[in-house]
Amino acid sequence: MNRTVIYEKFGGPEVLEIRDTPEPHPQAGQVRVRVTAVGLNPMDWIFSSMPQMAQQFGITLPSGFGTDFAGTIDETGPDVTAFTIGDRVYGGAVGRAATDHLIVDPTGTDTLEHTPAGLTDDTACTLPVAGATAAAALAAIDLRAGDTVLIGGAAGGVGVFAVQLARAAGARVIGTAAPSTFDFLRDLGAEPVPYGPGLADRVRALAPDGLTAATDLHGTETAEAALALGVAPQRISTIAAGPNPPGGVRATGGANALPGDLKRIAEAVAAGDLTVPIEARFPIEKIQDAVRTQAERHTHGKIIVTL
Numbered sequence: 508m509n510r511t512v513i514y515e516k517f518g519g520p521e522v523l524e525i526r527d528t529p530e531p532h533p534q535a536g537q538v539r540v541r542v543t544a545v546g547l548n549p550m551d552w553i554f555s556s557m558p559q560m561a562q563q564f565g566i567t568l569p570s571g572f573g574t575d576f577a578g579t580i581d582e583t584g585p586d587v588t589a590f591t592i593g594d595r596v597y598g599g600a601v602g603r604a605a606t607d608h609l610i611v612d613p614t615g616t617d618t619l620e621h622t623p624a625g626l627t628d629d630t631a632c633t634l635p636v637a638g639a640t641a642a643a644a645l646a647a648i649d650l651r652a653g654d655t656v657l658i659g660g661a662a663g664g665v666g667v668f669a670v671q672l673a674r675a676a677g678a679r680v681i682g683t684a685a686p687s688t689f690d691f692l693r694d695l696g697a698e699p700v701p702y703g704p705g706l707a708d709r710v711r712a713l714a715p716d717g718l719t720a721a722t723d724l725h726g727t728e729t730a731e732a733a734l735a736l737g738v739a740p741q742r743i744s745t746i747a748a749g750p751n752p753p754g755g756v757r758a759t760g761g762a763n764a765l766p767g768d769l770k771r772i773a774e775a776v777a778a779g780d781l782t783v784p785i786e787a788r789f790p791i792e793k794i795q796d797a798v799r800t801q802a803e804r805h806t807h808g809k810i811i812v813t814l
């Protein structure tokens with residue numbers, strides 16, 4: 508049995524089907540991973556519901572689903588030296604991860620890392636997209652000790668990493684969320700503020716000495732509030748406003764992360780210095796429910812699918 512999530516047409520979660528597909532075998536340079544956990548990201552349902560976005564990433568129908576995975580190597584192709592059967596690994600394979608047996612090409616566009624001891628597959632599968640993107644969002648604004656940073660969408664999949672990384676760097680963190688999310692954000696080390704109209708005024712009241720930096724993980728509201736509060740555009744980043752955000756602020760994303768960022772974050776999680784809140788786990792048979800929950804855009808931490 509090789510369960511694989513597949514969609515043959517674009518649409519809502521209902522287009523996602525589970526098929527028993529032939530077991531694949533690795534070619535030269537490739538490994539096969541017995542996947543045990545897939546971490547969901549908004550890009551997954553964005554691709555399966557928005558053809559123009561899927562096209563930008565080279566996804567054609569029928570397509571697999573999911574990107575971030577963790578599991579154990581159970582076959583290797585010829586010429587693989589860095590990995591062997593039995594290695595615990597995690598990584599990213601865009602639009603293919605949700606399958607029992609995943610072919611990964613670590614010499615191509617896929618990401619593959621050894622899972623540090625002490626890190627479960629459930630946690631390792633949450634790291635690649637969200638962890639790397641959070642690191643890139645903070646690097647783009649040169650976040651440093653003594654900063655007061657506003658993080659928009661601070662409780663989401665990227666936000667939980669950004670808040671903790673910013674705190675670890677020595678910054679004061681103010682994070683936007685719905686009021687019902689405030690306790691969750693406080694536990695992560697952020698001072699919560701409600702998103703929505705009037706954000707700049709509320710942030711000014713919380714930080715009368717001023718903000719020094721901001722990163723917008725939801726759209727443009729946080730970036731615009733930071734500009735209104737006098738933060739220099741080069742100290743404001745956004746990951747979710749397209750390539751040309753307003754006011755000259757910096758557009759960035761996971762692709763801009765440094766090569767060592769993901770491993771550094773994985774080691775920090777394994778050491779207990781960072782935590783990854785997991786909002787919900789769904790068995791692969793409930794993939795539609797998992798995606799429906801993710802697409803509501805009120806996730807706190809990460810949603811994972813288990814295989």
Ligand SMILES: NC(=O)c1ccc[n+]([C@@H]2O[C@H](COP(=O)([O-])OP(=O)(O)OC[C@H]3O[C@@H](n4cnc5c(N)ncnc54)[C@H](OP(=O)(O)O)[C@@H]3O)[C@@H](O)[C@H]2O)c1
Binds near residue numbers: 687
């Ligand atoms: N460029 C890249 O490389 C890249 C990489 C990863 C993600 N992204 C994009 O970045 C965004 C965030 O990703 P994610 O994984 O963190 O998503 P997510 O987990 O779905 O984010 C959910 C969070 O968004 C918050 N939220 C909902 N409405 C909001 C609003 N109006 N203003 C501010 N926050 C709001 C929610 O807070 P409450 O529950 O408190 O409402 C929730 O905690 C997505 O658009 C994603 O596509 C881009």
